[in-house]
Amino acid sequence: xxxxxxxxxxxxxxxxxxxxxxxxxxxxxxxxxxxxxxxxxxxxxxxxxxxxxxxxxxxxxxxxxxxxxxxxxxxxxxxxxxxxxxxxxxxxxxxx
Numbered sequence: 883x884x885x886x887x888x889x890x891x892x893x894x895x896x897x898x899x900x901x902x903x904x905x906x907x908x909x910x911x912x913x914x915x916x917x918x919x920x921x922x923x924x925x926x927x928x929x930x931x932x933x934x935x936x937x938x939x940x941x942x943x944x945x946x947x948x949x950x951x952x953x954x955x956x957x958x959x960x961x962x963x964x965x966x967x968x969x970x971x972x973x974x975x976x977x978x
Contacts, residue, residue, distance in 0.1 A: 883924055890917030904968050908952050915945045 896910030919938045926934025960966050 883921060886917045886919075886921035886924065888917075889920065890914050893917060902968055904956060904966055907968070908949065912945060912949065915941060 893913035
């Protein structure tokens with residue numbers, strides 16, 4: 883359980899400290915998801931129940947889809963603005 887907490891806290895620290903690079907923010911969110919997954923697997927094995935491990939597979943699937951969509955949105959942002967800095971992402975201000 884300690885490993886999952888450490889990985890989750892590293893993800894939180896990565897998001898709090900680095901507010902400028904969107905790629906590192908996405909990686910930090912993925913670390914938070916992985917920390918939760920490790921905790922669920924440990925709890926599932928400890929209680930001898932398979933449902934936690936099934937839930938981990940669901941979370942992994944959603945995380946993979948989220949990463950793919952996020953990276954494709956970053957590619958579109960770079961193509962449009964020639965920058966992927968968080969400060970430059972004012973989507974609500976302009977027209978598409």
